[in-house]
Amino acid sequence: MSADTFDIQAVTQMNGQKERDVVPEVERGEFVLEVKNFSVDYGVGENMVRAVNDVTLHVRRSNVLGIAGESGSGKSTLVYAMTRLLRAPGVISGGDVILNFANPEDEKKFTAVNLVTANEKELRRIRWSHVSIVLQSALSALNPVLRVGREFDEVLKTHRSDLSKEQRRARAVELLSMVGLNEDRLSRYPHELSGGQRQRIMIALALALDPDLVIMDEPTTALDVVTQREIISELHDLRSRFGFAMIFITHDLSLLVELADEIVVMYAGEIVERAGARDLYEAPRHPYTLGLLNSFPPLHGQRHELTGIPGSPPDLSDLPTGCNFYPRCPFAMTRCEHEAPGLRAFENSDRTVACWLHAPDSSVPVPVELSRRATGARDAVALLEGRP
Numbered sequence: 001m002s003a004d005t006f007d008i009q010a011v012t013q014m015n016g017q018k019e020r021d022v023v024p025e026v027e028r029g030e031f032v033l034e035v036k037n038f039s040v041d042y043g044v045g046e047n048m049v050r051a052v053n054d055v056t057l058h059v060r061r062s063n064v065l066g067i068a069g070e071s072g073s074g075k076s077t078l079v080y081a082m083t084r085l086l087r088a089p090g091v092i093s094g095g096d097v098i099l100n101f102a103n104p105e106d107e108k109k110f111t112a113v114n115l116v117t118a119n120e121k122e123l124r125r126i127r128w129s130h131v132s133i134v135l136q137s138a139l140s141a142l143n144p145v146l147r148v149g150r151e152f153d154e155v156l157k158t159h160r161s162d163l164s165k166e167q168r169r170a171r172a173v174e175l176l177s178m179v180g181l182n183e184d185r186l187s188r189y190p191h192e193l194s195g196g197q198r199q200r201i202m203i204a205l206a207l208a209l210d211p212d213l214v215i216m217d218e219p220t221t222a223l224d225v226v227t228q229r230e231i232i233s234e235l236h237d238l239r240s241r242f243g244f245a246m247i248f249i250t251h252d253l254s255l256l257v258e259l260a261d262e263i264v265v266m267y268a269g270e271i272v273e274r275a276g277a278r279d280l281y282e283a284p285r286h287p288y289t290l291g292l293l294n295s296f297p298p299l300h301g302q303r304h305e306l307t308g309i310p311g312s313p314p315d316l317s318d319l320p321t322g323c324n325f326y327p328r329c330p331f332a333m334t335r336c337e338h339e340a341p342g343l344r345a346f347e348n349s350d351r352t353v354a355c356w357l358h359a360p361d362s363s364v365p366v367p368v369e370l371s372r373r374a375t376g377a378r379d380a381v382a383l384l385e386g387r388p
């Protein structure tokens with residue numbers, strides 16, 4: 001059976017799971033990706049570290065989910081493992097990753113495939129066509145001995161055997177123009193292009209087959225601020241035009257708020273806060289989110305002094321006993337040292353936060369910095385610094 005003919009019933013039976021995943025197709029269509037209780041380890045036995053711990057997240061169709069967190073928080077491990085691109089010693093140690101893609105014949109019907117259990121043949125059919133990824137190292141991901149045109153031709157030839165050579169070239173020219181590049185770039189080698197041009201080419205390749213979901217792992221981090229802004233604005237336009245969903249990873253929260261509908265913040269392999277992008281930016285509820293907002297200059301508005309987060313992320317092989325953020329948290333309480341807070345709904349809303357300050361049984365008043373809505377990160381920072 002091919003991935004294209006799978007229905008969710010078949011997938012769940014194949015995985016030996018119960019029928020908990022069987023829901024009407026219309027409901028499934030709401031989310032392009034459902035990640036459930038997903039964990040990833042590096043190594044085995046005594047040397048094993050858990051780089052992604054029990055992550056659950058959903059990506060709505062045509063929406064952008066931003067993933068933020070400092071270096072080492074597990075962002076790349078999460079998306080590599082989700083798409084089954086993770087190499088040894090990385091191993092998926094639990095959970096499901098359900099990709100729901102529209103059937104070409106009937107866009108109201110959806111096919112669900114569990115990427116965790118899909119075999120290599122199914123994964124090959126799904127990659128590029130339904131989910132594509134721009135890797136963190138995209139600047140060196142293009143084959144140095146292939147002209148750019150060949151890269152496009154190979155992808156299109158493999159997945160669109162109905163296209164003639166001329167049609168493939170026309171599609172490559174169209175894709176390049178979508179990312180603001182002239183067709184003469186097709187005859188260039190990667191080393192003849194600037195970093196920004198190479199990155200645009202990677203994005204155009206990722207969009208070549210109209211995927212349902214595009215994953216971008218820090219695609220603009222190595223670029224200057226002007227090029228970074230141009231590419232973000234182009235991605236914004238492309239998403240509006242073509243309606244693909246996107247996961248966009250960065251450690252720069254103020255950049256994410258420009259692009260994302262929803263943001264999850266990761267710390268030490270776990271989600272510590274999830275909220276609508278604007279809510280998270282204007283009203284951070286986790287001390288780590290507040291610290292991250294204070295670590296980058298805002299893209300708009302007045303500049304402010306950046307204070308960052310004291311200390312450094314924990315060693316995964318020696319995590320604190322309670323809240324992972326405890327050693328760095330300016331608001332830590334006694335219970336934080338010994339009890340892990342766990343992710344819970346924030347005040348009956350659909351945002352979630354993992355912090356004892358917001359627990360219903362907390363007897364400590366929530367600090368003003370984490371209880372009020374600021375008018376932007378700058379104001380949140382002012383609150384943190386105790387300014388009016």
Ligand SMILES: Nc1ncnc2c1ncn2[C@@H]1O[C@H](COP(=O)(O)OP(=O)(O)OP(=O)(O)O)[C@@H](O)[C@H]1O
Pocket residue numbers: 042043051069070071072073074075076077078088089090136251316
């Ligand atoms: N091959 C590996 N072997 C052992 N540990 C690894 C390996 N690759 C990554 N890790 C660990 O897994 C954790 C998560 O790494 P990951 O690369 O996913 O972080 P990240 O959030 O993407 O960071 P960055 O922002 O620097 O890209 C880190 O603590 C890292 O040391």
Ligand code: SF4
Pocket residue numbers: 286287288323324325326327329330331332333336341354355356357
């Ligand atoms: S649970 Fe405690 S240590 Fe952890 S973020 Fe909240 S206040 Fe800080």
Ligand SMILES: [Mg+2]
Pocket residue numbers: 075076077136217
């Ligand atoms: Mg990374």
